[in-house]
Amino acid sequence: MTAETSQTLDRGLRVLKLLADTDHGLTVTELSTKLGVNRTVVYRLLATLEQHALVRRDIGGRARVGLGVLRLGRQVHPLVREAALPALRSLAEDIGATAHLTLVDGAEALAVAVVEPTWTDYHVAYRTGFRHPLDRGAAGRAILAARRGEIGNPGYALTHGELEAGASGAAAPLLGVSGIEGSVGVVMLADSVPQRVGDRVVEAAKEVAEALR
Numbered sequence: 001m002t003a004e005t006s007q008t009l010d011r012g013l014r015v016l017k018l019l020a021d022t023d024h025g026l027t028v029t030e031l032s033t034k035l036g037v038n039r040t041v042v043y044r045l046l047a048t049l050e051q052h053a054l055v056r057r058d059i060g061g062r063a064r065v066g067l068g069v070l071r072l073g074r075q076v077h078p079l080v081r082e083a084a085l086p087a088l089r090s091l092a093e094d095i096g097a098t099a100h101l102t103l104v105d106g107a108e109a110l111a112v113a114v115v116e117p118t119w120t121d122y123h124v125a126y127r128t129g130f131r132h133p134l135d136r137g138a139a140g141r142a143i144l145a146a147r148r149g150e151i152g153n154p155g156y157a158l159t160h161g162e163l164e165a166g167a168s169g170a171a172a173p174l175l176g177v178s179g180i181e182g183s184v185g186v187v188m189l190a191d192s193v194p195q196r197v198g199d200r201v202v203e204a205a206k207e208v209a210e211a212l213r
Helices: 007-020 028-035 039-051 068-074 076-095 138-147 195-212
Strands: 055-057 063-065 098-105 108-115 131-133 157-160 167-173 182-189
Touching: 007 028, 007 039, 007 055, 007 063, 028 039, 039 055, 076 098, 076 108, 076 182, 076 195, 098 138, 108 138, 131 138, 138 157, 138 167, 138 182, 167 195, 182 195
Parallel strands: none
Antiparallel strands: 055 063, 098 108, 098 182, 108 131, 157 167, 167 182
């Protein structure tokens, strides 16, 4: 801690991070131990966070992340989209295919930014807000592979016809971005995706990740 930082705010944020890392919640005693502060301090932190719906306590008294965190999270998408658009535009124009940024939303993949090429006669229509299961489509498969630590060479996932008949997709995960699971990809009307396209997708994913750090 430095003179310019708030110890109370720091502790409150640490509470949220601890609760976000558990599926079953934490008791006041457990939080007190993990934070290294007394129970009275924890009670005050939880009471304040509850007022803003960032924390809730169940019947057994265990604290969990509240729905207010979801409302805050929704505001992240426009910021992420804005940061990713330059790299997506460049990718779409270079490849001549629809480029997209996809983020994890629960058990689904959610397209939060889509850029279509300006010079092609035809391309795959892909809209912002499109959702699909994480285990279908290149975007979701790339995210799952990164989650399992299975993204190696060539660094991207490929699919054909999983989300749209006749369309192939390539996507590379966003790596090294704290708090965000996502991927950058392209979708094109083709039987397969050339290696040069896959390599370009990996490059674009790195550019987006750098913009988000």
